[in-house]
Amino acid sequence: MSMSNLLDELNLKQLEAVVTTKQPLRIIAGAGSGKTKVITTKIAYLIQEEHIAPWKILAVTFTNKAAREMKERVELLTGNLQSKPFISTFHAWCSRILREEFNLVGLQKGFLIIDQNDQKQMIKKIVRELDLFDEPLIRDLNKQAVNQISNWKNNFVSPKEVMDESYSLLEKNLAAVYRIYEQKLLENNSVDFNDLQIKVHQLFNQNPETVNKWRDRYDYVMVDEFQDTNDVQFDLIKFLTRGKTNLTVVGDPDQTIYSWRGARVNIILNFEKTYKDAKSVVLNENYRSTQQILDIANDFINNNQNREKKDIFTNNSSGNKVQVKECASMYTEAKFIASEIKNLVKEGYKYGDVYVLYRMNAWSREIEKVLDNSKIPFQLIGGIKFRDRKVIKDAISMLKMVVVKDNLSAERVLNFTPKIGNITIQRIFELSRDKAMNIFDLITHENESLINLATKNLKDLRLTLIEGRRIYEKNISIAGLIKYLLAASGYEKRLEILEDEDALQNIKALYDQLSHFDESFDPLEYNEEDRFIAFLQEESLASEEDDETHPNKVTLLTIHSAKGLENKVVFVAGLNRDVFPGKRSMFSTEELEEERRALYVALTRAQEKLYISYIRGEWSYISQGELSPSKFITELNKELYEFESGLFAHANGTITSTKVVKTEKDLWSEKFDEQHENDYASGDLVEHVIFGEGIVIKIIGTQLQVAFNNPMYGVMVIPIGNKALSK
Ligand code: ATP
Numbered sequence: 001m002s003m004s005n006l007l008d009e010l011n012l013k014q015l016e017a018v019v020t021t022k023q024p025l026r027i028i029a030g031a032g033s034g035k036t037k038v039i040t041t042k043i044a045y046l047i048q049e050e051h052i053a054p055w056k057i058l059a060v061t062f063t064n065k066a067a068r069e070m071k072e073r074v075e076l077l078t079g080n081l082q083s084k085p086f087i088s089t090f091h092a093w094c095s096r097i098l099r100e101e102f103n104l105v106g107l108q109k110g111f112l113i114i115d116q117n118d119q120k121q122m123i124k125k126i127v128r129e130l131d132l133f134d135e136p137l138i139r140d141l142n143k144q145a146v147n148q149i150s151n152w153k154n155n156f157v158s159p160k161e162v163m164d165e166s167y168s169l170l171e172k173n174l175a176a177v178y179r180i181y182e183q184k185l186l187e188n189n190s191v192d193f194n195d196l197q198i199k200v201h202q203l204f205n206q207n208p209e210t211v212n213k214w215r216d217r218y219d220y221v222m223v224d225e226f227q228d229t230n231d232v233q234f235d236l237i238k239f240l241t242r243g244k245t246n247l248t249v250v251g252d253p254d255q256t257i258y259s260w261r262g263a264r265v266n267i268i269l270n271f272e273k274t275y276k277d278a279k280s281v282v283l284n285e286n287y288r289s290t291q292q293i294l295d296i297a298n299d300f301i302n303n304n305q306n307r308e309k310k311d312i313f314t315n316n317s318s319g320n321k322v323q324v325k326e327c328a329s330m331y332t333e334a335k336f337i338a339s340e341i342k343n344l345v346k347e348g349y350k351y352g353d354v355y356v357l358y359r360m361n362a363w364s365r366e367i368e369k370v371l372d373n374s375k376i377p378f379q380l381i382g383g384i385k386f387r388d389r390k391v392i393k394d395a396i397s398m399l400k401m402v403v404v405k406d407n408l409s410a411e412r413v414l415n416f417t418p419k420i421g422n423i424t425i426q427r428i429f430e431l432s433r434d435k436a437m438n439i440f441d442l443i444t445h446e447n448e449s450l451i452n453l454a455t456k457n458l459k460d461l462r463l464t465l466i467e468g469r470r471i472y473e474k475n476i477s478i479a480g481l482i483k484y485l486l487a488a489s490g491y492e493k494r495l496e497i498l499e500d501e502d503a504l505q506n507i508k509a510l511y512d513q514l515s516h517f518d519e520s521f522d523p524l525e526y527n528e529e530d531r532f533i534a535f536l537q538e539e540s541l542a543s544e545e546d547d548e549t550h551p552n553k554v555t556l557l558t559i560h561s562a563k564g565l566e567n568k569v570v571f572v573a574g575l576n577r578d579v580f581p582g583k584r585s586m587f588s589t590e591e592l593e594e595e596r597r598a599l600y601v602a603l604t605r606a607q608e609k610l611y612i613s614y615i616r617g618e619w620s621y622i623s624q625g626e627l628s629p630s631k632f633i634t635e636l637n638k639e640l641y642e643f644e645s646g647l648f649a650h651a652n653g654t655i656t657s658t659k660v661v662k663t664e665k666d667l668w669s670e671k672f673d674e675q676h677e678n679d680y681a682s683g684d685l686v687e688h689v690i691f692g693e694g695i696v697i698k699i700i701g702t703q704l705q706v707a708f709n710n711p712m713y714g715v716m717v718i719p720i721g722n723k724a725l726s727k
């Protein structure tokens with residue numbers, strides 16, 4: 001495209017932002033106002049009008065997908081170039097620098113970048129090897145060590161400084177773990193994710209010549225999504241531009257959603273304190289969304305107290321009203337999304353025109369399943385399909401180990417069992433061959449000394465498996481069995497200790513899935529004993545269908561990975577209490593406002609059609625209760641959306657009653673409760689062979705929700721009729 005055409009597309013303020021190249025520039029503007037467009041156009045402008053070599057231009061953004069899109073947009077504008085501008089995330093840019101400067105930070109050529117799982121594994125191993133801590137403390141310590149070490153690293157505190165300055169024995173011990181961890185990274189010629197930015201920061205701090213070299217490398221630097229920049233990243237930008245004016249930053253304070261990772265909105269707000277002669281440009285025309293969508297989003301973000309008001313308008317058409325849909329269950333929500341997508345496709349939309357957004361990863365489960373069943377092609381961005389997630393595979397392998405007794409699943413289970421290493425696993429396999437017994441039978445053999453030949457560290461697992469098999473043979477419920485296995489083996493507890501929220505939510509979503517399976521299981525269709533087999537069959541069939549490739553797919557993604565993106569049709573699912581905003585944000589205004597900004601980001605991704613949905617009345621493990629609408633639903637301006645309830649018809653289209661209509665599950669549960677009301681009632685004192693004493697809180701279908709006195713187990717769900725439980 002010729003340059004004049006390119007500039008003709010811009011409004012006056014955007015044009016001013018593009019041609020301002022001799023003065024640091026900050027753009028603050030709302031979603032969809034063309035901030036990213038200014039960056040991409042400016043890259044073309046610098047190349048074509050100011051004759052800057054493409055490779056001397058650096059543009060940084062937040063996610064890989066955003067970087068990819070930015071590259072594509074630039075290519076459209078500039079055509080094929082001899083060299084390319086460097087467009088990437090902060091982390092990718094830092095690793096690029098380290099690839100060149102490795103020797104200055106003590107690395108060797110071809111160093112490895114380890115991911116967060118590897119990091120956790122390494123630290124866990126060091127804690128154990130060092131043997132400085134008392135056994136009961138160790139599990140808590142793993143979590144603490146991982147967080148503390150990241151913290152120290154990000155604040156540039158060295159192990160030696162902790163050693164020298166700390167008076168607490170615990171801290172000194174943690175510092176020892178830290179020191180060995182750093183040593184091991186170095187020995188293995190590897191860096192963790194934190195290191196990428198930190199090492200470049202150190203490099204620049206200690207080597208003025210290197211700073212000069214990289215400062216000279218770039219004739220122009222641009223940062224998108226600048227509202228989510230943290231201190232270290234801002235320092236890197238300052239190094240690159242010291243004494244120069246070649247910087248453009250763009251951002252929207254209302255879209256700060258990474259405070260929990262150290263993002264500081266004050267960096268963009270106080271930009272002029274660092275860059276004294278900076279120019280500020282405000283963009284206030286939205287080009288992305290219809291009037292209707294823009295109105296509801298802007299009205300909503302006004303609920304945040306701690307923000308500057310913006311005036312933003314659009315010349316786009318008014319468009320359809322935003323739709324808010326109330327659903328009876330996760331399944332009907334997913335069904336609603338699927339059938340609406342089918343209608344849209346009939347109207348002429350493509351699958352690729354649709355985003356489905358959610359706040360937590362786990363929410364994709366039911367949607368994936370229903371889209372699969374409806375033959376709607378879809379992909380997950382920045383996420384792994386539900387059934388391929390590690391925790392889900394772990395859980396299913398435990399189930400399979402107990403039900404099918406296969407050695408493959410057993411191996412996976414042993415791999416995530418604490419205190420069991422590779423050598424032990426080998427020994428167990430050899431033993432199983434020698435005794436011609438599968439691993440399940442070997443471990444659970446009534447003669448415990450058999451497995452003790454290989455290891456004495458399987459006591460907990462052994463008891464769990466024996467009891468699990470008993471529950472399986474009683475054929476109570478799949479959800480009950482898995483819940484039992486993950487609790488009794490300590491798996492769920494370990495996730496809690498690691499504070500792995502994402503994994504925990506996924507586990508809860510799995511419980512939901514399984515209890516739905518239990519409910520819908522039709523004993524007439526299968527033999528009752530085949531319930532577990534039926535489930536496993538469904539699982540393995542589903543995973544085989546996976547690999548078809550469609551060029552044109554619906555995209556499922558979390559709100560955090562949707563930053564900066566846009567699409568014609570957007571569904572925002574799961575606007576439920578304790579889901580979005582999450583439980584934790586109940587206690588702090590800052591966190592609540594951050595969640596509100598996340599919803600603002602979600603709403604403003606939509607160009608033409610926007611759907612918002614939530615569930616009312618269904619019991620879910622995720623909320624540990626009946627799902628009800630999010631507080632944010634009540635904050636949406638009622639005049640700006642059309643409401644439809646899948647629960648019961650409204651003549652006037654508004655919520656007129658808070659009466660909860662019973663879902664199938666409730667009716668079913670009641671039927672079951674009647675059957676069993678003589679057995680248990682809430683308030684009953686009970687005792688479990690493994691979990692000890694507890695009290696029944698609630699009866700849910702075929703299961704009892706029991707609060708155990710031992711905080712290690714907390715609230716658990718036990719199938720009624722489980723022999724391990726008695727009054
Ligand atoms: P976000 O805050 O969500 O990142 P943004 O401010 O970066 O949004 P862009 O993605 O740059 O906004 O632009 C939103 C949409 O508006 C894009 O499709 C872009 O092509 C279009 N757009 C931007 N400016 C103009 C313009 N002057 N004329 C026509 N379309 C424009």
Ligand code: MG
Nearest residue numbers: 035036224564
């Ligand atoms: Mg943008």
